[in-house]
Amino acid sequence: MEKVLMKGNEALAEAAIRAGCKCFFGYPITPQTELSEYLSKQMPKRGGVFLQAESEVAAINMVLGAAATGTRVMTSSSSPGVSLKSEGISYIAGSDVPALIINVQRGGPGLGGIQPSQADYWQATKGLGHGDFHLIILAPNSVQEVVNLVSKAFELGETYRTPVMLLSDGLLGQMMEPVAFPDIQANEADKSGWAADGTKMARPHHIVNSLYIEANDLEEIVRRRYERYAKIEETETMAECYLTDDAEIVVTAFGATSRIVKSAVNKARAEGIKVGMFRPITLWPFPKKELNTACANAKAVLSVEMSMGQMIDDVKLALNCKLPVSFYGRTGGVIPTPNEVLDEIRKLNGGAQ
Amino acid sequence: MTYEILLAGFGGQGVLFAGKLLAYCALFEGKEISWLPSYGPEMRGGKCNCSVCISDEPIGSPKVLEPDLLVALNGPSFEAFLPTVKPGGKVFADSSLIDAACDRTDIDCYMVPATQMADDNNLQKGANIILLGKLLSETGLFSPETVRKALEKNTPASRAHTIDNNMRAIQLGMDYQ
Numbered sequence: 145m146e147k148v149l150m151k152g153n154e155a156l157a158e159a160a161i162r163a164g165c166k167c168f169f170g171y172p173i174t175p176q177t178e179l180s181e182y183l184s185k186q187m188p189k190r191g192g193v194f195l196q197a198e199s200e201v202a203a204i205n206m207v208l209g210a211a212a213t214g215t216r217v218m219t220s221s222s223s224p225g226v227s228l229k230s231e232g233i234s235y236i237a238g239s240d241v242p243a244l245i246i247n248v249q250r251g252g253p254g255l256g257g258i259q260p261s262q263a264d265y266w267q268a269t270k271g272l273g274h275g276d277f278h279l280i281i282l283a284p285n286s287v288q289e290v291v292n293l294v295s296k297a298f299e300l301g302e303t304y305r306t307p308v309m310l311l312s313d314g315l316l317g318q319m320m321e322p323v324a325f326p327d328i329q330a331n332e333a334d335k336s337g338w339a340a341d342g343t344k345m346a347r348p349h350h351i352v353n354s355l356y357i358e359a360n361d362l363e364e365i366v367r368r369r370y371e372r373y374a375k376i377e378e379t380e381t382m383a384e385c386y387l388t389d390d391a392e393i394v395v396t397a398f399g400a401t402s403r404i405v406k407s408a409v410n411k412a413r414a415e416g417i418k419v420g421m422f423r424p425i426t427l428w429p430f431p432k433k434e435l436n437t438a439c440a441n442a443k444a445v446l447s448v449e450m451s452m453g454q455m456i457d458d459v460k461l462a463l464n465c466k467l468p469v470s471f472y473g474r475t476g477g478v479i480p481t482p483n484e485v486l487d488e489i490r491k492l493n494g495g496a497q
Numbered sequence: 498m499t500y501e502i503l504l505a506g507f508g509g510q511g512v513l514f515a516g517k518l519l520a521y522c523a524l525f526e527g528k529e530i531s532w533l534p535s536y537g538p539e540m541r542g543g544k545c546n547c548s549v550c551i552s553d554e555p556i557g558s559p560k561v562l563e564p565d566l567l568v569a570l571n572g573p574s575f576e577a578f579l580p581t582v583k584p585g586g587k588v589f590a591d592s593s594l595i596d597a598a599c600d601r602t603d604i605d606c607y608m609v610p611a612t613q614m615a616d617d618n619n620l621q622k623g624a625n626i627i628l629l630g631k632l633l634s635e636t637g638l639f640s641p642e643t644v645r646k647a648l649e650k651n652t653p654a655s656r657a658h659t660i661d662n663n664m665r666a667i668q669l670g671m672d673y674q
Contacts, residue, residue: 149517149524149532174538258538319559320517320532322524407557482558 147322152287152312153178153248155323159294160218160244161186163330167193167217169206174258175314176222176248200225204232204245211241211307212352214339216298216332220246222314223264224255226272233307234273238354240338240369242301244294245279245309248317251477259477260314262399265454268311269428276366278373280308280380281427283398287321293425295330300380302333304372311427313450315400315479373429381434382425387413388438391420393492396435396459397448398424401480405448408485417493427455432462442467444492448485449473499552500638501561504625505578506570509541511625514651515568516547518629521647522639523551531559546574551638566636568628570611572596579606587635589628607631609673615666623666630670641667 150158157179160168168187170180180196187194197203203219210217221229226247236243249264251257268281280300284290293310301308335341340350356362386406388394397405402423412419422438424431439445445467447456453471460469472488474480502519506512513534520532531550537543548561563583569575569590576597582588584603592608599606609631611624620627633639644667648660 147524149520149530315533315559318534320520320530321556321559322530403556404558404560410557479560481560481562483562 145324145326147324149320150287150323151178151318151320152290153317154182155287156220156246156290156294156310156312156317157182157186158325159291161190161192162325163216163295163298164332165192165216165218165244165298167195167207167210167215168219169195169197169203169210169217170219170221171197171200171203171225173222173225175250175260175317176220176225176246178317179220179246179248200228201232204229204236207243207245208232208236208239208241211236211243212239212339213341214335218244218246220248222248222250223252223261226264226267230267230273233279234275234277235354236307237273237277237279238275239352240305241307241352242298242305243307244297244301245307247309247311249311249313251475257477258314260316260400260479261450261475261477262313262401263451263454263475264311265427265449265451268309269430269458272309277369278306278428280304280306280376280429281311282308283311283425283427284316285399285402285423287316287319287323289425290316291323291325295328298330299333300376302335304376305338306372306376311399313400314477377429380426381429381431383431383434383438384423384425385434385438386421386423388420388422390441391418391438392441392443393417393419393446393489394422394439394442394444395419395446395448395485395489396422396424396455398427398455401448401450404480404482405485407482408489411482411486412489412493415490417489419489419493424455427458430458430462435459435462439463439467445469446488446492447471448480448488450479451475499550499554500566501564502549502551502566502568503546503561503564503578503581504549504568504570505546505574506625507541508536508539508543508545510545510570511622512545512570513547515625515629516549517651518644518647519549519551519638521650522643525643525646526639528552529554529556531556533559544573546578566632568625568632569595570625570628587632589632589635591624591628593624605635607635609670611670614669614673618665618669620662620666620669623662626663626666627670627673630667631673632670633667634671641671
């Protein structure tokens with residue numbers, strides 16, 4: 145298959161069109177801009193709609209509208225813009241409609257900076273809006289994996305009638321790598337039972353709504369949603385294990401940071417340190433079983449993130465306090481170096497002996 | 498074999514473009530590649546650099562911190578990144594814009610008056626490509642034919658006339674002693 149060089153942001157946009165995305169509503173923000181720029185050129189030529197809304201709030205509500213008709217739809221933004229979208233995301237989750245939301249993370253809080261960050265982990269996995277709900281969160285670590293996960297994201301969203309977030313970051317979005325576009329169409333689920341796409345006077349109205357005044361009704365709706373979540377947790381976790389079989393130290397990292405950790409693990413292995421890397425690809429559901437398997441021989445765990453330490457909470461919960469978990473991270477747009485991570489691995493190795 | 502290459506200068510000098518050409522040359526030869534830009538919010542004139550990794554193995558960290566090859570297009574980047582070059586590495590620097598001299602003996606430093614050469618040959622803004630030519634002649638990384646292919650891939654039809662000029666700049670760099 146022919147490979148081309150593309151930025152993560154552009155490759156994501158191309159993959160979305162190939163996966164059958166028909167509508168994009170967004171508002172520009174660095175470091176996500178190449179994504180909407182690409183779609184603005186391509187969507188009209190390829191049978192889709194590109195619309196630059198007047199704000200992030202408008203864009204996410206347009207996504208809700210398109211999603212309610214069963215149309216494959218996406219939006220993209222970066223950290224501050226995602227915060228603005230959180231109300232709409234909660235409405236989309238509460239309406240049980242699928243949509244793809246992209247966050248190309250930058251440093252925060254507030255306007256923060258424009259350099260890469262992973263400090264939206266908590267927001268993505270635990271607090272993308274008010275109410276009892278989750279999104280499926282996918283975290284690729286290469287341009288090729290970005291492409292592979294986009295069609296998967298649309299499929300998951302439609303199968304479980306839930307919004308899905310692809311959590312990227314400024315590094316992954318701006319980086320160019322060789323990428324091939326596999327010739328697969330994302331399967332489209334049957335939406336005829338709920339999509340508000342016109343009755344043609346032949347069936348009762350489909351009502352897409354997130355308002356339930358009767359407490360018992362709302363509880364019932366939420367409980368049914370959580371039954372779907374239980375199935376997602378059971379069947380849809382994804383993770384990569386790198387040299388974990390005999391690892392006495394397991395380093396956990398996701399997204400772009402896992403690239404840096406992999407370099408550090410290779411350097412540490414060259415020094416004879418038994419270290420491996422565990423990389424969750426689904427951040428929600430967090431691959432708990434897979435992590436425990438990867439840590440079968442581990443004496444210590446190190447979570448490396450581009451934040452002050454957020455995923456470490458899930459690592460600790462998954463391991464249920466069986467192993468000591470330490471943290472190393474850089475934040476605000478600073479990218480950790482392989483040598484910094486190597487130093488942390490060496491410290492743990494000294495401590496373990 | 499892995500090459501970690503850092504190209505640095507200020508915005509508008511073609512730092513990212515030069516890096517992209519190297520990345521495309523590597524693509525044509527079936528290598529693993531990463532190209533990572535770093536720049537600020539300025540349209541031009543701000544600090545700008547570009548990490549290019551070329552390898553037979555999958556690439557871990559795409560950010561080049563200790564380059565095998567450094568292309569420095571201005572004084573501040575020459576001073577900032579010269580100490581980071583790996584021992585045995587090579588540096589290609591535009592001596593028209595850089596006053597400092599190389600104070601290291603464990604690397605090969607090629608000072609090329611690239612901006613001056615570009616002006617003398619009516620190749621304005623071609624200093625980046627001239628330095629790339631010097632890099633190619635000293636490392637043998639890619640042939641001029643491969644560079645031409647990369648240029649063709651990265652030049653829009655409306656700018657097709659620049660391909661020959663850029664190839665002339667490559668040749669000037671390759672011939673500079």
